[in-house]
Amino acid sequence: MFGVTILGNNSALPAYDRHPTAQVVTLHEQLFLIDCGEGTQVQLARYKVKRGRINHIFISHLHGDHYFGLIGLITSMGLLGREQDLHIYGPAPLKAIIDLQLEVAATTLPFTLHFHAIEGSGLLVDHPKYSVTCFATQHRIPCYGFIIREKKKPRKILKEAAIQHGIPAVYYERLKNGDDYETRDGQIIKNEWVTFANTPGRSYAYSADTIYDPQLADITKDVTLLYHETTYLQDQSDRAAARFHSTTLQAASIARDACVKRLLIGHFSSKYEELSPFLTEACSLFPDTELALEGTTYLIL
Amino acid sequence: MFGVTILGNNSALPAYDRHPTAQVVTLHEQLFLIDCGEGTQVQLARYKVKRGRINHIFISHLHGDHYFGLIGLITSMGLLGREQDLHIYGPAPLKAIIDLQLEVAATTLPFTLHFHAIEGSGLLVDHPKYSVTCFATQHRIPCYGFIIREKKKPRKILKEAAIQHGIPAVYYERLKNGDDYETRDGQIIKNEWVTFANTPGRSYAYSADTIYDPQLADITKDVTLLYHETTYLQDQSDRAAARFHSTTLQAASIARDACVKRLLIGHFSSKYEELSPFLTEACSLFPDTELALEGTTYLIL
Numbered sequence: 001m002f003g004v005t006i007l008g009n010n011s012a013l014p015a016y017d018r019h020p021t022a023q024v025v026t027l028h029e030q031l032f033l034i035d036c037g038e039g040t041q042v043q044l045a046r047y048k049v050k051r052g053r054i055n056h057i058f059i060s061h062l063h064g065d066h067y068f069g070l071i072g073l074i075t076s077m078g079l080l081g082r083e084q085d086l087h088i089y090g091p092a093p094l095k096a097i098i099d100l101q102l103e104v105a106a107t108t109l110p111f112t113l114h115f116h117a118i119e120g121s122g123l124l125v126d127h128p129k130y131s132v133t134c135f136a137t138q139h140r141i142p143c144y145g146f147i148i149r150e151k152k153k154p155r156k157i158l159k160e161a162a163i164q165h166g167i168p169a170v171y172y173e174r175l176k177n178g179d180d181y182e183t184r185d186g187q188i189i190k191n192e193w194v195t196f197a198n199t200p201g202r203s204y205a206y207s208a209d210t211i212y213d214p215q216l217a218d219i220t221k222d223v224t225l226l227y228h229e230t231t232y233l234q235d236q237s238d239r240a241a242a243r244f245h246s247t248t249l250q251a252a253s254i255a256r257d258a259c260v261k262r263l264l265i266g267h268f269s270s271k272y273e274e275l276s277p278f279l280t281e282a283c284s285l286f287p288d289t290e291l292a293l294e295g296t297t298y299l300i301l
Numbered sequence: 302m303f304g305v306t307i308l309g310n311n312s313a314l315p316a317y318d319r320h321p322t323a324q325v326v327t328l329h330e331q332l333f334l335i336d337c338g339e340g341t342q343v344q345l346a347r348y349k350v351k352r353g354r355i356n357h358i359f360i361s362h363l364h365g366d367h368y369f370g371l372i373g374l375i376t377s378m379g380l381l382g383r384e385q386d387l388h389i390y391g392p393a394p395l396k397a398i399i400d401l402q403l404e405v406a407a408t409t410l411p412f413t414l415h416f417h418a419i420e421g422s423g424l425l426v427d428h429p430k431y432s433v434t435c436f437a438t439q440h441r442i443p444c445y446g447f448i449i450r451e452k453k454k455p456r457k458i459l460k461e462a463a464i465q466h467g468i469p470a471v472y473y474e475r476l477k478n479g480d481d482y483e484t485r486d487g488q489i490i491k492n493e494w495v496t497f498a499n500t501p502g503r504s505y506a507y508s509a510d511t512i513y514d515p516q517l518a519d520i521t522k523d524v525t526l527l528y529h530e531t532t533y534l535q536d537q538s539d540r541a542a543a544r545f546h547s548t549t550l551q552a553a554s555i556a557r558d559a560c561v562k563r564l565l566i567g568h569f570s571s572k573y574e575e576l577s578p579f580l581t582e583a584c585s586l587f588p589d590t591e592l593a594l595e596g597t598t599y600l601i602l
């Protein structure tokens with residue numbers, strides 16, 4: 001299963017029972033949490049997402065509607081006795097914010113929290129079965145989008161390397177599947193030393209908050225599902241630009257130019273109670289568009 | 302109207318649709334927010350509390366279940382265009398936490414935020430019509446409870462002082478009512494310079510988080526309504542003490558010894574889904590006890 005479940009689709013502040021931004025990407029058995037607005041831990045419980053299976057959290061930028069729920073989620077994980085490591089990726093100052101709040105509460109987490117500061121575009125996670133990369137977006141403060149790519153199986157064997165590491169041919173099928181190999185004396189031969197990726201698999205891109213930026217079409221070229229913010233309807237394009245946000249037609253044109261398979265739109269301004277005009281406008285330019293609705297899982301096919 | 306509306310009655314983390322601690326005290330036209338767990342801004346909206354009328358926020362201590370919703374509430378107030386001053390009272394490190402989060406978001410609030418560091422027991426707000434004092438409780442980190450006292454009207458005139466300030470006798474009724482006096486040349490004669498308080502009026506005490514501490518009975522002596530935490534039922538008294546919390550019978554004994562009129566119990570541990578045993582146990586010692594239920598307003602009569 002590869003899909004994204006929307007936990008919050010609103011910008012700035014909660015309104016009309018819409019929550020600030022958060023979404024969880026399921027890829028096989030892994031859960032990746034992207035952004036974590038206030039109340040995300042309650043939304044995780046409401047939609048029965050197993051927080052214990054979240055090992056990676058990505059925070060796009062430090063506007064509150066994208067991360068005010070993070071410290072509550074982390075401390076609740078601790079109170080619930082989590083033991084496995086947690087990896088958080090976000091702008092560097094986020095570490096000081098977390099540390100300060102743990103320190104004043106005299107809290108020692110029962111698990112190891114690895115903080116990875118994002119300082120530019122690049123590779124964040126490289127796993128034999130998937131990768132996560134980030135890219136900078138144009139917003140009022142430093143902001144990053146993320147692309148999660150499934151590495152297509154089976155992987156291809158680097159025969160010479162496999163022979164050199166003494167891996168028996170009978171094990172090749174497992175290598176193609178992404179497994180590491182353990183030698184008799186306990187040495188681990190990493191899968192990526194003896195295989196290479198097949199042609200690209202399915203992918204999900206989250207554009208975070210951004211002013212209309214045609215370069216995003218190159219960055220998200222050919223992804224399977226693109227989530228692009230549409231804070232405003234098209235008639236508010238001046239306001240959108242002034243606030244470093246995008247409109248429906250701008251998101252749709254990025255999707256069209258990037259030749260993505262499907263577009264998901266969200267991060268709606270609290271000024272709108274009714275969301276259907278967003279869908280109508282975006283579909284007029286890019287028909288394979290859907291509204292990002294809370295509690296809904298969008299499959300990446 | 303003098304009453305307290307419960308917005309969150311749970312300890313540690315959200316559970317069973319109970320929220321972390323927050324409550325709003327209404328006294329005449331003033332709203333005082335006491336503690337502000339994650340999701341408080343949503344709870345304020347749910348129970349139709351006008352956030353624009355909140356000018357004072359009191360934070361008991363820096364465990365997340367008592368303040369993680371504060372930064373979201375403050376920034377939302379700013380996004381909604383609040384202009385009037387906001388006063389926040391809490392442990393000193395709270396200021397750095399707020400400042401850091403505003404700074405990384407490049408946020409300038411459109412209103413003035415006055416931060417008042419609480420560093421010991423004493424008077425926080427002194428108004429002709431009410432006062433707010435704080436007292437230290439015994440918890441794992443520095444923690445404070447609050448007492449909001451209505452000053453009983455009419456106030457009594459200090460005749461000599463009133464004459465000395467040239468206040469005409471025809472104005473005495475307004476002085477008794479708490480009003481200041483303005484002289485012909487625009488000088489303000491503060492009400493408290495020429496009057497003194499009548500016998501005590503109604504009062505509300507919030508004990509915050511605390512281990513069982515008999516001194517609290519002296520501190521909250523004769524208050525009209527006491528909110529005392531009951532994180533655990535009586536059979537968990539060892540666990541309560543180890544975690545610097547209180548049980549039902551401990552809260553009830555404070556209420557009894559303080560001769561309060563009514564006791565409100567809350568801050569329930571997430572281990573309990575059913576709350577009625579809390580009421581049964583506390584009432585066995587102090588019958589005028591009520592459960593602090595979210596969305597309910599308890600009048601202070």
